[in-house]
Amino acid sequence: MSFIKSRKKIVSTAILSTLSAVANADNNATQLPTIDVKAEQTQGLKVDSSANTKYVAPLLDTPKSVSIISKQLIEDTQVTTLADALRTVPGITLGAGEGGNPNGDRPFIRGYNSEGSMYVDGVRSGASQNREMFAVEQVEVTKGSSSALGGGGNASGNINLVSKLAKAGDSIEGTIAQGTDDYRRIVLDGNKDFGNGIAARVVAMGHENNKAGQDNGAEYKRAGIAPSISIGLGTPTRATLSYYYLKTDDEPDSGVPYNNPRNYTAGTGEPINVKQGIYYGWKDRDFQKQENQIGTLKLEHDLTENLTISNIATYNKSKNDYIWTQPDDSQGNFLNPTTGQLGGDGVWRRVNSRTTDGDTFSDQLSLRGKFNTSILKHSFNTGVEYSKVDKDAGTYLVTDSLKPKQQIDKDGKPVVDKDGKPVMNNPIGGAVGVAGGACSSNPYYGLGKGAASHYWCTDALNPNANDPFLGTITKNARVSNTTTETTGIYFFDNIEINPQLLVDLGVRWDKFETELTTYKSGANLLPTPTVVNSDSDFWSYNAGITFKPTENSAVYASYATSATPVGVDSGESSESSPSLAIKDLDPEKARTIEVGTKWDLLNNKLNATAAIFRTEKTNTRVAVDANTTMNAGESKVDGVELGLNGNITDAWAMSFGYTYLDSELVKAAYNAKANEGLPLPNVPKNSATLWTTYQVLPQVTVGSGATYMDKVFGAKTSTSEKWVPSYVRYDAMARYNVNKNVDLQLNVNNLSDKRYFTKAYGSHYATEAEGRSAVLSVNFKY
Template identity: 55%
Template sequence: MSMIKSRKHQRASQLLAVATVALPFATHAADDPTQLPTIEVQAEQSNLKVDQSANTKYVAPLLDTPKSVDIISQRLLTDTNSNTLATALQNVPGITFAAGEGGTPFTDMPYIRGYSSESSIYVDGVRNSTSQNRDMFAVEQVEVTKGSSSTISGGGGVGGSINLIPKTAHQGDQYQGTIANGTDDYAHIMLDANKDFGKGTAGRVVVMAHQNDKAGQTNGAEYKRIGIAPSVAFGLGTANRATLSYYFLKSNDEPDSGIPFNNASVPTGISGTAGNGEPVNVKQGTYYGWKNRDFDKRENHIGTIKLEHDFSDDLTIGNVATYTKSKSDYIYTNADDSKGNIYRDPQTISRRALSRIVDTQGFSDQLSLKGKFNTGTIKHSFNTGVEYSYQSTDQGVYTFTNTAGTTTSTVFSTVCNASDAANNGWCTSLNNPQNGAFTDTLGSIRNQYTTRSRNTGIYLLDNIEFTPQWILNLGARWDDFNTERKYNKDVVSRGTTTPAGTTISSDTDFFSYQAGLVFKPTKNGSIYFSYATSVNPVGIDQGDGSDSLSDAIKNLDPEKARTYELGTKWDILNNRANITAAIFRTEKQNTRVTNGDGTTANVGSSKVDGFELGINGNITDQWAISVGYNYLDGELTDNGYVNTGTSTNPIYTASPLNGNQLPFVTKQSATLWTTYDISPKLTLGAGAQYKDKVYANTANTKILPTYTIYNAMARYNVNDNINLQLNVNNISDKRYFTSAHAAHYAFEGEGRNAVFAVNFKY
């Protein structure tokens, strides 16, 4: 407990330090209130309805874009107190979450329309694929593109992609922030100061410090992080503009360990009753971690130089160059369900130690030309460009030597017996896990191997308006993707040793396309049909994720997908709100599948059919709403073949998994957030999130149950500059599960919690 108290004291010191750094900005704001008109602009941008993507590759307003794009506005982020990407995305139906194991247990792993988007997360259009839990302190809005999207984003994007729009310096003085406290040792401070120095020059700095224990767990997972995002802009309001920005986020968490599955089949040789495939029915908040050993430390740096020059009102050239550097360093306890210990008497769980030591650095440059021109009566809005990126990742692991002298760099996973439960902390009670002293000796093997990837892309996007009623949207992109892994030391994995000096590589190039036809029966409405493709090359995670390069897949072709979508979009109620609807199908081919003979081949396929509905904006001047519904029917149409014979006399037949539901697809999901201004002073808000059951594996034997949670908010405006806000989440204290690893465990959602915040703006 002394160590935990020390940690919390350090976190309080960090919060105080951040407040001290930002205090001069806040003090200056109080002395100089002359820039209030800028706040009016920000208020207009705070609507739940967003009409234009901040991604310049969307060359038309969203109303005229033949694709489903969900935008989480700054207003919605603030109303719901969503300060991580995972919590923000819970406001978008059709998104589920997975969890990694040895590689990526604690990182953003969203699935959009049933397909992983872990390697399709971007910051201002630049790929940001390193494993991390992203914070929203320096994010203006989150844009979710649904459906195949490689033409927009490059490799990946089978089910869609996510683009984070950063907060950068702008014209006008503005000083704002949040100081919050809550249950479960919740403390949060965010200060955001923008200063207009005149003559087109402005500076901005956003700082943040945060801590909280996981709501619902007693002496369990803990989270703390600190960040800063300064930027300076030159030439604002002129034809030549430059923005220099830096982003830094550092976290030091006590990681969660998950809840094991009560498997629908009992391991061979174990006597016991099979479960229902859901996580075991233990007390809510049960924690299997090893607090005097487990940790999760990460750092992320992004430096950006953005340049723009206007040749005219209709032609702009721009260049975005970024340098990224990240570190990932963790050991965590995995609650292993594979040994059948939960079926024994007494019921126990075998703890597995998994770790990673990762250092990643990368460079990206994007040169683009965007503008408008006419060919006769036909109007064009276009964006064309060339992109290059390079990323290098060094990866290693920790080692564990037990009291018997056995050393491993992977796990200790045993069949527990009475002596294990009594004398070895690796085995502990299923229902009452203990946190005794850690007896193993830690070591490390750094820089076991290095993964390097290079990507070059060329694209052209054109929005062609034949008449005000008919618009054709076209796009094409070519990419060359090369990745290689060099083993710097001998690496042992699952009994196989890869010797030092071994190099494996994959080099491929591919095209992706999109086309959409838009019909506008009225100025405020559109009906569209679109077709888009995506390509998922080997090693798209670039060495820091769950889709890594290996010897088994190095020679395989990229996975491919295509999406068909028929939809409609309407601005209603004098453009205060919009409604959207779409039906779609995504088909994935060339899926990498491990066959019955142990080889991996591009023989798999799957599909997802679905439809979605959405409303965003203001119903009246006082009533705002964001509501969405999504239906997905995902099917594993071909999972290769299996060997139903023997190794000497094989008999290959179609996989029995064919026809199963695709993992991490929720058939039905819905989100609701609504606020009502009771008076000019008081606003009340309420929301709900519903997700149907989710299968966590292709066998459909591990299940995340259906759940609905309810949230509420109350905000009181003390004056024009200060308001008080109370958020209560998971009001009914529902036990639910947000994500899972297909093999072993599921992560519980947070229990009931409350946060009280003081928000200010000058």
């Protein structure tokens, strides 16, 4: 609580300062000459244009699937994290980090990992983190291969967060909310227009809650502030300086282990059938602390009415530290071998830990505008981009005085090695007995639950989160360093041949250079640090043709590529780090072919979309024999997507989406050929989302939503599979306008208290969703 209280004080001070500035600004400022600016258009669930200037045409005329999570949808659903917001977009699943680590957001778009394809205001944000929504205006999800838009890593799409920045006009708005599970949140947003094209804005947030439906389990605390100032609004030369700060202090959720029969090292099936809201974490040991800072300077100048030059320079500093309990299913302790029933044994509290410090500098110089060549009309954007990432990574050393026990075989005899020496159970997550696990309740098979194992083993049915931690924790920082430099050059052009026929072209060249330096082996410094370099350069393309039967409709076909070089995530997340085995390999490649249509209906109030597509990934890095890795793997995803966003009537609004995905592993590693033809992990065949609101009275609006997700595999092979079952989740909302400035809003999430899982990791565990919760908010806008 000390963290959130101290941060609330900071946030409160910043908010009061903002409100004071708005209320007590020099009256003479109102007497200065002013520039007429159009009033900000009220936005609903339908969004017509992307905030990303690389989209040189309106979304209706862009031959690509782009889903927008609008400001209105964010407000209606009261989502607070990016992971929650992405729940409103079908075709997206969430995954755990490599090794099951809870690094941060890891969304899969149309079946492929997009963790390294996250952007803030069009600038890549590679830091692995749990992203907040307090300073986000809208979220834009581009679907399909898109390296031409942002460089390496976009196998099947990217996600762009649009920030709340200083703007014309005075406003104060915010939300004060309280709910079940100790939910408390305050967000205040003040914007002051000083005249003469100068405006300042501050958005501040304090938040805390427990995981809904989980007694004495995961806890989330965070605070943030995002000030910005703009100069030259409404003039040919504009500058915006902004800063973003978010700090979190969480007790992370440890997930639910898969069902693992005793004597098997690879579990199969769904998570074990235990009570909803179970928590296997160790509160005396576990934590996750993140800190993210982004400073941005954006300069723009209109050279002519149709030509604008822009430069965006960004510095990002990030930290991500955690020790986290992974409920280890590899011990095989959940089913009684005689009765086949769950129970009787414990769960091993395996340590997953990480400490990361990263610094990223990026600069984007672009020129955009319009010109004509003969009868052709061009809308274009061209530019040069550079970035440098410098990241230190390490772990925590967790030790214990617990003594190992000799392993026992299935006949109850002590196990010895070839030299006759005892083979021991490692009490800190190492080898386990062949006839049971380190947490077996049988004293001959394992360490035993509770005090006998120094609480490293907890009961599978009734884990105790408050067990004392008797070991020691030492930070093992800077085990390795990853430095990555990228340079990119791009050109986009939307060509109007005539009002009914448009051609969209894009090309990009990237040079990618990364270096991994390893300083330690475990906690020990190496005599000489090892250095591995991996360099590559590659081209990316997109092309599309759009036919417009009417002014408010479009039928299109498009082709786009992507490339994923070795080390694209700079050692931060889940893509392969440079190593001697793969350092010289070419980037993995992907391509998306899509045919679709978009229609603005009902006097342009409602947008309907439909698309069919195929994404093929080739050049995937796989082992071709025991000693050789090559670009030899292949996979594909075929799909259909439908969407409906906007107003059906003035009172009735709707956001609906449906996605069908059919995935296949086409070519696998030499020792996994039997898996060829199987579906890919993290790809539901069917998924759908619906959110709809209706204004039943001038003062009263009600809303409801549903989310459907088909069965999702965490892993699937020819001999075993791990998966989470399909589910339907329902939500509801009611809003009462007290007056034109203040409203009360009640959101009830997971209305039926459905037990379901949001992440299916490839081994060990799946993440259970939150149970039913209710939040009452006071929203105000002046």
